[in-house]
Amino acid sequence: MADIKPQPAPQLQPRSIGDLIKGNLFMLIATIFFGVNIPVVKILIPEWMSSVDVTIFRLGGGCILMWIASMFMKNDRIQRDDYLRIFLGGAVGLFLFMYLFNLSLRYANPIDVSIIMTFPPIFVILIGIIFQHKRTSWLEILGIVVGFVGAFLVIVTQHAGEKGSDNILGECLALASTLCYAFYLVILEKPMQRYRPVSMLRWVFLMSCLPMLFLLPSLPKAEIFHTVEWQPWACIAFILICPTFLAYFLINPAEKLIGSELVSIYQYFLPVVAMIASVIMGVAHIRFIQIVAMIVIIIGMLITTKAKRLQRLHASASVATDSTKKTDASR
Missing domain, CATH: 1.20.1270 (Substrate Binding Domain Of Dnak; Chain:A; Domain 2)
Structure with a gap:
């Protein structure tokens, strides 16, 4: 599909109760996806996959899904000056965020x-x-x-009954991953306002796959390739489709419908969802x-x-x- 020139992001306000309900529903679903993703990744690591393997699947699979989606949507032409930001956002921000996040779940609650x-x-x-x-x-x-x-x-x-040093390491890695995500948000702030989500995200994910190539040699050793059980593959499918792909497309229209301040508040709901999901899945206790x-x-x-x-x-x-x-x- 031919590219079109980027349009400035409209500053829309909720026009009706329907818009408010729709925007909040989009954010609620996205937050549930992000929250459930945490215990789901914990189930995979380290029994079925290493943190490196999950990172490869999520970045590589996300990149493929974004580019497939871009074939059926209108795309903005990326301005030359924005490619450096997109490269840094993908190859540094997004890659390190997902890698450190998955690594933190290897050690931490x-x-x-x-x-x-x-x-x-x-x-x-x-x-x-x-x-x-x-x-x-x-x-x-x-x-x-x-x-x-x-x-x-x-x-x-x-942590009673747990290896404290490992947990501290995992929690410090999680803290570092949030710093990388903050860098991702800051470096891509202007492009996010300038382009449609899929137009930018397909390039961001592609750039994140560049450093990911150095991790590929470990992938064939993953235990998931040596099992006939369906549960780990169902977990991978959920991770790729819901928090990696769909959630990004729910956040953008939600921000236009209910505003960025209300969208940001849903970040505080994330631990609640993760707590409930972790207890239900039996991977942690509150x-x-x-x-x-x-x-x-x-x-x-x-x-x-x-x-x-x-x-x-x-x-x-x-x-x-x-x-x-x-x-x-x-x-």
Whole structure:
């Protein structure tokens, strides 16, 4: 299908109750996919596959699905200046995020990993402050500190009956993976606003497959290729179709229907879904400290979200005031 020129992303607001219901439903389904993905990957690692094998399947399979989908959809022509961002977002951000995330589940409790996976919004703010010199408020800093206290509770708490050092390693890897995902979000922020999802994601996944090629020699050794059982293949099918492919196409229209702030709040629902799914699948048990840590991190996220909203409202008020002054001066 012929490419077309990219169109600016429309800033749409919910026009009806139907839009609100539809947007929230899209995000609820996407969040359930992401949450259930965590214990499903834990089932595969290490009994059926290594973390490297799951990374290969997810990136390679996701790339194939994105390019097949692009054959049946309208595609934007990627501007030359954006290819460097897309390369860095795919080969560095997306690849390292998925690799470190899967590696963390080799060692850590899936519920702990799901709690730490609420951290990308905090790291996005920190990257903006440190590298983009964005202004911040004491309320934002407070939210970041509270969020890190929650992560500290997860990482340093002793795990009764488990190998503490392995869990700490897994949780640190999960934290590193959220930093990589935050980098992915920051580096691709402008292209995300400029292009349709499949137009950009097909290239992002393709770029993520470049470093993945170095992992391919280990794939034939995976236990999943030496079994006739259907369960591990069902897990792989779910990982490829639901959290890797469908969820991305649900998030984009949801953001247009209900706004980015409400979409970001669903990130805090992720550990709840992962907790329920992990217990049902029998891969983990809920501990009281996990609930406390999740609540602390969510409070930190809500504080930072509130701070960002106040900052935007203040900026809008300043613009309105300046506009009024200019109008009065011209009279």
